[in-house]
Amino acid sequence: MPERIALVDYGAGNLRSVENALRAAGAEGVVVTADPQAVRAADRIVLPGVGAFANCMGALSAVPGMVAALEEAVRGRARPFLGVCVGMQLMADAGEEHGRHAGLGWIGGTVRLLAPADAALKVPHMGWNDVVAAAAHPLIVPGEAYFLHSYVFDPADPAHLAATSDHGGALTAAVARDNMVGVQFHPEKSQAYGLAFLRRFLDWRP
Template sequence: MKVTIVDYSSGNISSVVNSFKEVAQNKAKIEITSDLEKIKASDKIVLPGQGSFKSCVDALNKISGLNDALNEFVTVNKKPLLGICVGLQMFADVGYEETETKGLGWISGKVSKIDNQNGKYKLPHIGWNQINILKDSKIFKQVENNSHMYFVHSYEFVPTDKTVISATTNYSTKVVCSVEKENLFGTQFHPEKSDKTGLKIINNFINL
């Protein structure tokens, strides 16, 4: 089985790569590439993302044909894709970080700034926070409710259809921190920085 981590120059993805390699060992071949043919031939894709919504969307758009290849993978071939942090946020129709920016439109919704209640809550939201698992998501198999995950973000994905939300975390309000819709999985937190529980989530994705 081939799991591809999409490399589109969106920040340092070494911890994502290392975590997937650690978990995969003999189960899957992990490849880091922006090569369209390799991406299309993958069994599963990981879409990381660091920085702003706009910078990540711009970086994806800079690689000719990448958007189409990802679209085909997700919507036509219905193969599993895991979005991490801004990788998840880009599933939305639109994001409002820096300026209004069109997302990939895979899950209807928007990405907007966390309501920090006039400065009562610090942004970015950085550090460990508990997650409240709302539905029996495939990537949460044998993951305990209220597990702690590692976050770094100021914006949140607000899906139109609330049934896609698989977990929330409390930070000022209930912030969406994980979604699942058919073959699409996304985490706002960083599983690759979330210790053994994060590795369990990565393992569950590889084992899908």
């Protein structure tokens, strides 16, 4: 029986592209869902996200029982979890986009405005860029991935920094803690690199 992979639908994600990429990577049991019970029952959970931090956190919190279901499945039952783009940023304590707003608090840190040291570099950081491992992690290998973001996750504990990229200075490309990993890049837009990353996630046994 294929694993049940819950792709969380809270109205703030690039759902179909992520779903298609997961299937292309070999996932058979992907369910796009706004049902907390389906999240509780899942073997793996993916939280996408596109837009402003506060809007995404508000939309996630507005789905009755969803944050509690995520807490139970991810923190309580240690289900493998992947956060993508803003879905990764929501793992932080707080985000500073349009004021300071609380996140899920799963990995200590703050999501701050990207401020390249070179003023000629544009924000948002958009396009292909290197992913460089910051620590040994089974999901992270060097390569090029597609980024599109204006805010970056600043982890409080360097041990949770899994990968970096560079845009006028180092920025967080991935964070990881226990059964949780989050990536600032978009695997669903990163072609061969992204599909290989998703295959590793599907095989991951934290």
